[in-house]
Structure formats: C-alpha cells, structure tokens
Amino acid sequence: EVQLVESGGGLVQPGGSLRLSCAASGFTFSDYYMDWVRQAPGKGLEWVGRARNKADTYTTEYAASVKGRFTISRDDSKNSLYLQMNSLKTEDTAIYYCARPPSALGGPPIFWGQGTLVTVSS
Amino acid sequence: DIQMTQSPPSLSASVGDRVTITCRASQGISNNLVWFQQKPGKAPKSLIYAASSLQSGVPSRFSGSGSGTDFTLTISSLQPEDFATYYCQQYKSYPLTFGGGTKVEIK
Numbered sequence: 001e002v003q004l005v006e007s008g009g010g011l012v013q014p015g016g017s018l019r020l021s022c023a024a025s026g027f028t029f030s031d032y033y034m035d036w037v038r039q040a041p042g043k044g045l046e047w048v049g050r051a052r053n054k055a056d057t058y059t060t061e062y063a064a065s066v067k068g069r070f071t072i073s074r075d076d077s078k079n080s081l082y083l084q085m086n087s088l089k090t091e092d093t094a095i096y097y098c099a100r101p102p103s104a105l106g107g108p109p110i111f112w113g114q115g116t117l118v119t120v121s122s
Numbered sequence: 123d124i125q126m127t128q129s130p131p132s133l134s135a136s137v138g139d140r141v142t143i144t145c146r147a148s149q150g151i152s153n154n155l156v157w158f159q160q161k162p163g164k165a166p167k168s169l170i171y172a173a174s175s176l177q178s179g180v181p182s183r184f185s186g187s188g189s190g191t192d193f194t195l196t197i198s199s200l201q202p203e204d205f206a207t208y209y210c211q212q213y214k215s216y217p218l219t220f221g222g223g224t225k226v227e228i229k
Binding site (some may be wrong): 062063108 | 147154167217220
C-alpha cells in the first residue's frame with residue numbers, strides 16, 4: 001500500500017524558512033516522480049512542483065509562484081522527499097501535500113499524503 | 123500556462139440526481155485530465171484519470187468524458203457520500219494546473 005507521510009509544518013514568520021519532509025513507503029520510491037501540492041485555507045488546490053527520478057536525472061519543475069524561493073529535493077536512500085521553503089510570504093500559508101503519480105512514467109499526482117500545515121504569520 | 127475553468131463553482135442537488143460538472147482547458151490537452159474528489163479535512167482522492175478511466179475502487183456511478191479542451195464529470199445517481207468538492211487537473215504540460223473546484227451541496 002502506498003503511504004506518504006508529511007512532516008515539518010508549523011508557524012514561521014514572513015521572510016523565514018522551513019523544510020518539509022515526506023516519508024514514503026509501500027513502493028519503490030526511487031522509481032517515481034514526486035510532487036508537492038498545496039491548499040490555502042478555504043481555497044483550491046495549487047501544484048507546487050515536481051522532482052523527477054534518477055532515470056531523468058532528478059530534474060525539477062516549479063510553479064511560478066514559488067520558483068526561486070522553494071527547492072524540491074529527494075533522498076532515495078531514505079525514501080524521502082523534501083521541500084525547502086525560503087523567503088516565505090503570508091500567501092504561502094497552506095496545507096502542503098506530498099503526492100505520487102500512478103506510474104514511473106509520470107502522470108498526475110494520484111496518491112496523496114494527509115498533508116502538513118504551514119502558517120506564515122508575524 | 124494552461125488555464126482550467128470549472129463550472130459551476132457550486133451546485134445544490136438531491137440524492138438520486140444526475141450531476142454534471144464541466145472543465146474547460148485554455149488549450150488542447152488531449153486526454154491528459156484527472157478528476158479529484160475532496161471532502162472537508164481530507165486529502166483529495168482521484169476518481170478518473172486520462173479523462174475517462176475510472177480509478178480502481180471508485181463506484182461506477184462516476185464517469186468522465188471529453189478530449190481536447192472540454193471535459194465532463196458525471197455522477198449518474200448522487201449518493202450522500204458524494205457531497206464534496208470536485209477538482210479537475212491537466213497534466214499535459216508544466217505547470218500542472220487545477221480547476222477552481224465545484225462544491226456539490228445537499229439541496
């Protein structure tokens with residue numbers, strides 16, 4: 001069974017930094033692309049970015065709203081995905097979900113964790 | 123970026139009703155579309171992928187259709203557990219983009 005467990009959320013001041021983690025189990029983590037998706041309180045879903053697998057040289061994609069501030073990385077030896085968030089803004093307040101496509105060839109984020117809440121406030 | 127426009131933003135319906143939600147892409151995405159259902163306080167759950175393929179374990183009252191720019195999600199007979207918010211998402215190109223959501227409420 002695919003399991004994704006996010007951690008690392010919390011309260012941070014504007015301009016601050018935070019690192020989220022996603023622990024994966026139930027599948028061969030190294031084979032898959034992995035995504036971060038967020039949802040501001042009472043709002044819709046926003047794709048944050050993607051980390052490709054080793055076969056695709058671990059390249060990344062980002063939404064324009066976070067590019068240059070957020071960095072997605074992964075450690076296949078630990079079955080873990082990370083989201084380093086710098087220069088945080090109040091509008092980054094959201095639940096952050098880790099998600100996985102259905103196959104190693106990519107596709108949409110089908111399997112989701114339960115999310116971790118990030119609050120950016122002074 | 124590809125913009126995804128869902129309609130209506132919300133609807134009220136009764137148990138047993140047939141419900142249709144539409145999603146329009148700002149440019150052609152072939153069949154690279156997924157539908158999600160989200161209930162309050164929960165993560166989204168995928169229902170339909172590749173525009174019309176039912177995800178394993180999803181009831182057959184859910185169906186999807188469309189290709190190119192226009193897509194629909196249909197619930198043939200609305201059940202109490204179907205009251206939720208529904209989102210479409212395109213995965214034809216980066217950035218992956220979601221529709222604004224359709225909240226299905228009890229009439």
